[in-house]
Amino acid sequence: MPSMGDEEFSRWVDLLERRTGVVVPPGRKTFLVTGVRTRMRETGYDSFERYFNEVLNGARGAIEWSTLVDRLTVHETRFFRHQPSLQMIASEWLPDFLKEHPDNLAMHAWSVGCSTGEEAYSLAMVLDSSLRQLGASRAYFGVTATDISNAALAIGRGGLYPRERLVEIPDDMQKTYCELVGTDSFAINEALKKRVGFALFNIMDVARAPLKKLDLIYCQNVLIYFARDRRKQLLTALADLLKPGGMLVLGAGEVIGFTHPSLTRIGNRQTLAFRRSG
Template identity: 25%
Template sequence: MLGITTKEFCQLAAYIKANYGIHLKDEKRTLVTGRLHNVLRQNNFRDFSEYYEYLLSDKTGNAAATLINKITTNHTFFMREVDHFNYFKEKVLPYFRGRVKDKDLRIWSAGCSSGEEPYTLAMIIDEFFGNEKMWWDAKVLATDISSNVLEEAKKGIYKKEEISTLPARWRLNYFEKIDNEKSVLVDRIRNEVIYRKFNLMDSTFPFKRQFHVIFCRNVMIYFDAPTKSELVNKFYDSLEYGGYLFIGHSESLNRDETNFNYVMPAVYRKE
């Protein structure tokens, strides 16, 4: 396996930080070399310096897309941090049901990975509104920086063990068996999630209207403090007053640097 020098690692880490916000500490050197080894070998690069020059010179965007697909860790599962979903169902949806007069409920799953989070939100929304759902526009925007995971998420196909944590009624009502090992979400739920490739480091967010709810869980653990603070402020500006931000339980907000109000562990509100 090709090794990476300190200079090469620092160059690559600085590029990733500047473009994607991900802060790679020195202990990630082995991870970086392991995940990029095949990229260098397949393109006959002699070392990481040559690869870095290629990355900078490529105007197609393909090199950068390959890099981020290799570097990002996309680990998630259904019902992760389940208390968030319970709060969303029991508190957030009843609140907005009575206050969103145009019935346009805007929810964003940022860093959606392979789709478990936005699909869970879509199933909760479907069950909550029931027959009323036909009158609501409550599609979930799901974004990620990795095109690979977005393509997988769009398929809505999951292994038996991956959906085993879901309520039995959901597995019955919202999934169709492909075979003994895999099931696919019904179109009614898959069509409620809109997938888009999106970089949270973009200087401005392109959304025309503010969101009522933003889920961005276990994403900011990869960012340093200034990057995280800047992103949180952009989330604040992207929310309606009364809107909620859900982050990961391993994450927290510095209350001296944000206008968000603390609601419960890893849940904040714009008030």
């Protein structure tokens, strides 16, 4: 396999940022080269330039690009990945939201960059169990889970995971929302799966998002891959999708110095969240 020169690397970096928003700094060149080379071997290409031209080749190139993106975007995730954020939703935001919206029997949440579904199902478990504990079991909620990877979304839709991952889920929620499958796997039960819908979506297109008037946006460890100016543009667009009283939850330390005229910072040092006013 040939080596990738600086000019070639810059072309790939530019293409990835333009199409996905993901920024690959020079220090991560090895990561990008390894991902592209692996896919080139699978498809029989021995030239970076020829393969680059292939992913630009109309409909056929679009299909290949979709596969390559699966290799170049990070899918590291787990159930209940950031407990403080989920705890804040359950114990602080949700009780206040229900008091302020006593007649609101429908709640819509968005899990942005959901990868293989663990985050979206964790969020659904927290919402369902908390609504029951707060005596609001009649309230309906739905979680829209989006990602740019079709392969990751397929796993999420299936709701089937290796059995060793079960320990990531609190014991009481294991019993309520999970079912053992054979000796090696477990599945999210059908009742909870029906509350989570998976869809292909690039957050770069958030200004044209079909989702409107959301109560909760959960977007953790997604924006860190974007340039600083673009992060602020995306955050402003996300804020505009929230209902009054709705909340935007980000990864702690993911954004510094962000302000929005309709958002108020809430939570504690372990969390990064904003509540929409008016």
